[in-house]
Amino acid sequence: xxxxxxxxxxxxxxxxxxxxxxxxxxxxxxxxxxxxxxxxxxxxxxxxxxxxxxxxxxxxxxxxxxxxxxxxxxxxxxxxxxxxxxxxxxxxxxxxxxxxxxxxxxxxxxxxxxxxxxxxxxxxxxxxxxxxxxxxxxxxxxxxxxxxxxxxxxxxxxxxxxxxxxxxxxxxxxxxxxxxxxxxxxxxxxxxxxxxxxxxxxxxxxxxxxxxxxxxxxxxxxxxxxxxxxxxxxxxxxxxxxxxxxxxxxxxxxxxxxxxxxxxxxxxxxxxxxxxxxxxxxxxxxxxxxxxxxxxxxxxxxxxxxxxxxxxxxxxxxxxxxxxxxxxxxxxxxxxxxxxxxxxxxxxxxxxxxxxxxxxxxxxxxxxxxxxxxxxxxxxxxxxxxxxxxxxxxxxxxxxxxxxxxxxxxxxxxxxxxxxxxxxxxxxxxxxxxxxxxxxxxxxxxxxxxxxxxxxxxxxxxxxxxxxxxxxxxxxxxxxxxxxxxxxxxxxxxxxxxxxxxxxxxxxxxxxxxxxxxxxxxxxxxxxxxxxxxxxxxxxxxxxxxxxxxxxxxxxxxxxxxxxxxxxxxxxxxxxxxxxxxxxxxxxxxxxxxxxxxxxxxxxxxxxxxxxxxxxxxxxxxxxxxxxxxxxxxxxxxxxxx
Numbered sequence: 001x002x003x004x005x006x007x008x009x010x011x012x013x014x015x016x017x018x019x020x021x022x023x024x025x026x027x028x029x030x031x032x033x034x035x036x037x038x039x040x041x042x043x044x045x046x047x048x049x050x051x052x053x054x055x056x057x058x059x060x061x062x063x064x065x066x067x068x069x070x071x072x073x074x075x076x077x078x079x080x081x082x083x084x085x086x087x088x089x090x091x092x093x094x095x096x097x098x099x100x101x102x103x104x105x106x107x108x109x110x111x112x113x114x115x116x117x118x119x120x121x122x123x124x125x126x127x128x129x130x131x132x133x134x135x136x137x138x139x140x141x142x143x144x145x146x147x148x149x150x151x152x153x154x155x156x157x158x159x160x161x162x163x164x165x166x167x168x169x170x171x172x173x174x175x176x177x178x179x180x181x182x183x184x185x186x187x188x189x190x191x192x193x194x195x196x197x198x199x200x201x202x203x204x205x206x207x208x209x210x211x212x213x214x215x216x217x218x219x220x221x222x223x224x225x226x227x228x229x230x231x232x233x234x235x236x237x238x239x240x241x242x243x244x245x246x247x248x249x250x251x252x253x254x255x256x257x258x259x260x261x262x263x264x265x266x267x268x269x270x271x272x273x274x275x276x277x278x279x280x281x282x283x284x285x286x287x288x289x290x291x292x293x294x295x296x297x298x299x300x301x302x303x304x305x306x307x308x309x310x311x312x313x314x315x316x317x318x319x320x321x322x323x324x325x326x327x328x329x330x331x332x333x334x335x336x337x338x339x340x341x342x343x344x345x346x347x348x349x350x351x352x353x354x355x356x357x358x359x360x361x362x363x364x365x366x367x368x369x370x371x372x373x374x375x376x377x378x379x380x381x382x383x384x385x386x387x388x389x390x391x392x393x394x395x396x397x398x399x400x401x402x403x404x405x406x407x408x409x410x411x412x413x414x415x416x417x418x419x420x421x422x423x424x425x426x427x428x429x430x431x432x433x434x435x436x437x438x439x440x441x442x443x444x445x446x447x448x449x450x451x452x453x454x455x456x457x458x459x460x461x462x463x464x465x466x467x468x469x470x471x472x473x474x475x476x477x478x479x480x481x482x483x484x485x486x487x488x489x490x491x492x493x494x495x496x497x498x499x500x501x502x503x504x505x506x507x508x509x510x511x512x513x514x515x516x517x518x519x520x521x522x523x524x525x526x527x528x529x530x531x532x533x534x535x536x537x538x539x540x541x542x543x544x545x546x547x548x549x550x551x552x553x554x555x556x557x558x559x560x561x562x563x564x565x566x567x568x569x570x571x572x573x574x575x576x577x578x579x580x581x582x583x584x585x586x587x588x589x590x591x592x593x594x595x596x597x598x599x600x601x602x603x604x605x606x607x608x609x610x611x612x613x614x615x616x617x618x619x620x621x622x623x624x625x626x627x628x629x630x631x632x633x634x635x636x637x638x639x640x641x642x
Contacts, residue, residue: 002042004060006050009546011047014040042085044084046078057135064626068134074126079151083182084111087156090175094159095285103159107152109280114148118273146186153183221290223269226278232289236348237300243342245302247563250355251279251315252362256294259330261521274323281542300466302340312336312370335362338372357442363521364440388441390427395450402426403458404622405476407631408593408615411607417632418513420477420615421459422622423451425445448481449490456494459508460501470507470634477509477539482516486522491530494629498534506535511562513542532557544581561585565596565616568606575605581607 016300018040039468053075055061056068063071076451084107085311099178100267118141155583160175219231227235239246260268263546272294279288279296303311315334322331337358358373365371387459394400408418408517425433454497459476470476498505505548510531516524532538544567594606597616606614 001301003337004055004279011044011051014044014047018044020440039082039086039089042078042082045383046075047084049075052397062509063134065130067176069128069130070119072127072130072135073122076119077115078143078146079186080111080114080152083149084152086178086182087152090156090178091159092162092621094156094175095412104157107155110151112396114145131141149186153186156341160460173362192459199435214639216428221276224273224290225278227287227289229289231287231289232291232297232299233348235286236291239299239341240346240348240351245299246341247303247308248339248341248351249300249315249353250291250310250339250359251296251298252335252337252359253294253296254335255318256332263325263328263330267328271323271330272326275318275332278318279315283320297450301315302585306385308338308372328535330641333369335359335380337362337368338368340372344375344378353385357384358382360444361580382439386430387425387433388440388445390425390430390433391438391442391445391447391451393453394425395447396584398454398457400426400623401451401454402432402456402461404624405620405628406615407615407620407628411603411612411614414619416473417613418477420479420622421455422479423455424622442477443481443483444481449487450481452478452480452484453493453497456497456508457501459497463503463507465631466632467630473507475507475509475537477511479511479541479622485512485516485519485527486523487527490523491527495530495534498536509537509560511537511539514540516626542595558591559591561590562593562595562615563611568594568602568616569598577608578605579609582611586610 015029018037047073052061052071056063056071088104090444094100095103101637115125121141126139128139129145156175157179160172160179162171219227219234221228236248239248256268259271272290276288276290276296279298282288283298283300284296285300289299291297298311298563299567300311315336319332319334322329324330337355339351339358341351344353354373357377360375361366362371362607390400402425404422404424407421408417408420409415410417423435425438427433439448440607442451455478459478463470463476495505496615500507528538537559538556539560539562541562542564543561544564563578563581567581570577573582582592591613592609592611593615594612595607595615597603597614597618602616603614603618
């Protein structure tokens, strides 16, 4: 009776586990690696049959002989069936999908043959001998079924040691102890014909597995239900530890913010879910990972060049095909950074840094959506890491941030009417670092906003210390980034700096590119209004680079439009284009600054089309504060380049 009571308690525990597990999984993408459902239901089936069998054996339940024999045989078969499902759940985690499927078919085939032999023996009574009342007396059939169960466990143990160093230690121990517990239970059952240990160990191990599964849930991305950044880092640790030869792909969905702004966040979430599902189905060697936001990763066995090409083409096929969501066909472009391991030092930090560096290179170069990291890039990566280190120091040591000024000249009399403030970073070891090097690094590291604040503070200092000299110019412009304008507290921080310095806010202007305004947000609008309310103007920079449209010019109060240097440099050959652009801007009553004027010929063309102001190397490169002040005070004069 104690055995029956213990089995009933086990039924209640297992049923509770299954109910809670299924409830927690409702509404999410089901993982094919879920061991709880299949193992739980197979064990529940075993327990129910076992309870019926033991009730019949002890006389608490009367069964007709033929039904009693059937239940007894089912009970015996339930043992290897349950163990097969348990081992199958483990083998799924250990073996590649193709090998697992072959082994799965073999094991189910063996179980099927055992079932046929078992129930066929009802006619022969050679393996199982029953009394007239339908109770099992003796026979070798149960021994063979126990051997089959032991074989299933042995196969799993071999697979476990085959993948021993490639799985997390806690998973490794769980698999090993569950196998040994079940094997010991079978031995105990065979010797003493008592299923106590089998039932106890099975319930305990299933409960432990459920707790481990709950821990695994912490490693899943809540939105896409694929492994998250934590799981990704754990996998990389094993790659490093075992010196595996792998090909790691980091995927970044470009301009995903545009999808959210155009279709809504809910459509963006569905897009990410479907993309993750496609990526997981595509990768037969393991899971896909969602690192954060619109960034994913794959960790594969080392691929040949042709293999990498096929994988990239397959991923591009997924993104170019896109997904239809509520009638909207949404496609995207994906950037792919590739790193092959082992690397030179083969550390986790080196792999992560190499992937981040490669992705940053893709975004900087733009025309190369796929880059494979190699050792030739190491000096370049080291240079960028050094620059990143310098930037982090510069945010604290503001003396490292230098401000250079490039004058804006009136075309009618070559007089300085304004200036653009340009940032430079100076380091004792690296020297003067240009914006082309440190701006991408600062944007990647989230340091651009602190650097902008330092720039504003230094320009304000110039405006207050040399108020007499700067009174002769209309303004000094400062470039701001998308990160600045989208920051919720940007206007508050900047206006606090200006107010605290005592500078005239009307002497300051901000230059923005049109691409920043393509993704409107409440933060942009609030920052824009707060800044313009204080008399600070916005200048439209890089006009004519391909983003240009009339809507932006009309909707935003740009008094001054700066024509990109590419438009000016082609002006001598494509005069009509420049004349068309300037005619349109004149009609809209916009003042214009021609950037990148480097020759007398370009200056002459600019004057002919009626552009009022110019900026470029023909008059001056960006110069330090002292030289700029000398020009303003009249002690030095700008001499155009010959």
